[in-house]
Amino acid sequence: MGVGGKFWDLLRPYARQEGFDYLTNKRVAVDLSFWIVQHETAVKGFALKPHLRLTFFRTINLFSKFGAYPVFVVDGTPSPLKSQARISRFFRSSGIDNSSLPVIKDGVSVERNKQFCEWVRECVELLELLGIPVVKAKGEAEALCAQLNSEGYVDACITPDSDAFLFGAKCVIKGIKPNSREPFECYHMSDIEAGLGLKRKHLIAISLLVGNDYDSGGVLGIGVDKALRIVREFSEDEILERLQDIGKGWKPAVLGGIKSVDDGEESLSEMKKRSPHCSRCGHPGSKRTHFKSSCEHCGCDSGCTKKPLGFSCECSFCSKDRDLKEQKKTDNWWIKVCDKIALWPEFPNRKIIELYLSDSFTAEVGSSMSWEAPDTEMLVDFMVFKLHWDPSYVRKMLLPMLSTIYLREWAINKTGNPLFCDKYEFHSIKCIKTRYGHQSFVIRWRTPISTSGFTQGKPEASIVILEEELVEDEESVDPLDGLNEPQVQKDDNGNCFLLTDERIELVQSAFPVETEHFLHEKELGESKKKNISEEPATPRPTTMGVQRSITDFYRSAKAAAAAQSIGTGESSRASAEKKRAATSNSSSNLSKSVRRRLLFG
Template sequence: MGVGGKFWDLLRPYATQQGFDFLRDKRVAVDLSFWIVQHETALKGFAVKPHLRLTFFRTINLFSKFGAYPVFVVDGTPSPLKSQARISRFFRCSGIDTSSLPVIKEGVSVERNKQFCEWVRECVELLKLLGIPVLKAKGEAEALCAQLNYEGYVDACITPDSDAFLFGAKCVIKGIKPNSREPFECYHMSDIEAGLGLKRKHLIAMSLLIGNDFDSGGVLGIGVEKALRIVRVFSEDEILERLQDIGKGLKFEVNGGIKSVDDGEESCPEIKRRLPHCSCCGHPGSKRTHFKSSCEHCSCDSGCIEKPVEFRCECSFCFKDRDLKEQKKTENWWIKVCDKIALWPEFPNRKIIELYLSDSFTEDGSSMSWGAPDTGMLVDFLVFNLHWDPSYVRKMLLPMLSTTYLRERPTNNTDKPLLYDQYEFHSIKCIKTRYGHQSFVVRWRKPISTSRFTHGEPEESIVWEEDLVEDEESVDLLDGLHEPQVQDANGDCFLLTDECIGLVQSAFPDETEHFLQEKKMRESKKKTVSEEAATPSRSTTPGVQKSIKDFYRSAKAASTQSTDPGMSSKASTSAEKKRRATSSSSSLPKSVRRRLLFG
């Protein structure tokens, strides 16, 4: 939930859309509960254990496609404050009066249901087999994610809970849209401070006013807009103390002064008698005076100019009068707000403030480490839980294994095969562009005699890349993976995977340079051929392609010579179109063929 009300709507104007490489070589903390809950309902009944399926695919894509180093965080024992808020929210939604509910004592908490805890346990087991670090929070998972981000152990947090900012997060990724050029919806605390003028303690004060995970109600009658107006009055250093004083009954004026509730209203200074204004033009002076001597503001000799509907007099008296009324209106609004806050029992809750400002949610984040996947155990685990074929599991693990291999090669400089001592780097096939992001298609070589993917399996299990590219707009890069393409050539078996260009350049600089040079030569040669084809040629040598003008000129002459004088004009036109369509060859450019067919 996070902060109550429409808090995300307040922050949305300051969100930034980041591209594929935003998390490249960065550490990111992921709220595991968010991933489990997000699609459990949507996929329930359509997949076996969807929480395991999504965690498997999303983790591999986050690691290989986006190049991040994920660390997952799971919830610990909920705070008694949150347990009380959960119970209150449940009874309130049920229409039951919550005023008589017993207060939960310290050390007593309401755990999540057993089914969800089992899902979390299975996902944690899967992540450990993948070599991904998993941390358990002391309380809320988003609190630990924020602490890791605040202390510099991770570069961003992936969580939908807006109270991550209250716990100290500097960069929060609220949502991921993989089927786009800019998949990350990112919120930076620096942008929020610059745009709204709010800092961490300001956001904590807003959560106390409008509600949060530990106090779902907030102050009755105060929403996001009112809370924003209140906290902007004070600086970050004094906002929490001032809220505490207001809760005790003190009323702070907008200019910073203090007056007690028992002081009563101060006597307003005597207002001078209002100057007369013309009912026709609205300027100072009576209508009779303007009739005798013209209005100096209208600048019209024939009399006053009738005032428009939304006319506002700008004389000094009217300006001061409006300013005084606005100030009085603000003071009355502020008094009403302070009265609402003072009526709320035990406001603000110091335990909630201390919880948000705490920095002890788990052990030191420096203990995080990423290891190699245990492929044997992973195959057994997924075959048992998801009933997948072992060869399918190995294929789906290949992108993660190849990414790990490319990352380690520049430092280790090893020729160790990639997977099961079977695959080695062969060459770069081409450059693929998907959603505006470029990657290398890399060939991994394996002798066909020992291939597990080509013997003993039905042919239907092989999914070719060409089929996936055609439907790439509907493929979710987080929720599913493209199976590596399998190719057989001259007794060898090749697997094709999409790899980060920077990783391949770092791991195999010579091969990358050779591929780029060949690509440049092919493009140069293609450009030369197209320029020669576009140049008009006077030669009639067979095999030389004519220019468009010469082609049409010769086609028209041939048409004139072959037309029968006795043929009607309609038949002549039909025969001419048919002859043009027949004469068009696949060797002609597409634009020329289109003109011949539909010209």
């Protein structure tokens, strides 16, 4: 929950929108309980034990795709204050009167339910098999995340609890979505201080007024906006003491001090008597005076102009009048707020303040901050037992994490083991792949073994062969945050390659020469395509051996027949014309009587 009200809405304008590359090589503290609660309710029914499945996939995504070094933090024994607030919140949401609620004594706390504790235990066992460090807090997980961040052990916290700022966090990531192109919200305390003018104790004061995990109610009738106005009246060093004074019934002076309402009314009446204003133009002086000698403020030769809508006189008397009214309004508001806070019992709660300002949430901070290689065989057995996955599937989905570890080690020490997983060697970069707006290299790993261990019994025809450049569908978001499965490819010579997606900067660090060669070849290929597209098109020679479509064939045959018939008709007409011409020529030589006999004979 964190701070009550709309506290995140207050901070949201000062959030930075960060992408995949922001967490590269950064250490981040993750509130494990947040992951479990969030996804157990969101994807329940999609898979068996979703808390284990999502922890497995999200951890590998965070480690390999984002390039981060995660540290998971689990809750310890909750504070009695939080136990009391949790029970009170339950009674209030159930419509039960909590006035007779028993008070939990100091040192006594209420643990979470057994089912949730079992989920946490399973996730911790999974993370330890993955080689990810897990730290247990004395109290709240977000408090330890904030302490690790403030003391420099991690660079950021991943938690939705806004009270991480109250515990001293410097950088808070509200949440990440591995399979989405949308950036995630990243909050820096320095941005909040610069934008809102609030520091850590100011935020603690706001939480005391609007409610928090240890006092779910806060002061009745005070929201985030009103609390912000209150705490801005004091500096960080005095804000908590002033709240304590208000809780005792005192009214600290603000904005020049609280003035008496009677004094304000008396001063206002005296000002009105001393400074008459024209009802037409609104400037000092009477309307009759302005009509006789004009108004020096209007600038007219005679009389004055009618004042516009919303006119406000800027003379000294009117300015003092407005200031006095505003002061009166502020004083009345401040008196009401102080009286409302003073009615609240035991405000402010000193135990809550001490809890937020404490910096001892674990005994040995940093003792478990080490990342190890996954215990593959034990992990396979664990996932097979818990989720009933096929062993080959577990090994395949673990490959992105193992390849990231290999590339990191090879980038630092190139004299180590040249084989990835003791089986594969780096062969080449196949292409650049774009997924969710993020580019990565598709790497070929040479393998001499059969691909049956990585296809889960699927036929070879179903294996996806990547083209020269692949852009996957970005609209199909996996609700379970699954991984992009490694693929297997065979060339014409029978060589077998394992294909994995790797971050570009990591491959550049591990294999700079091969990366430079690939980028150079890619640039040459693009320039050739560009040159070919710019060349003018030349007509292609026709040959008799080119096969035509059946439509073209019949169209050509009909055209030839039509041309032949037209040619035959023209030749017959030409011969007839010649015959008539010959007849006419021959008949013109005969006498008129002979031609008559031939015609009528």
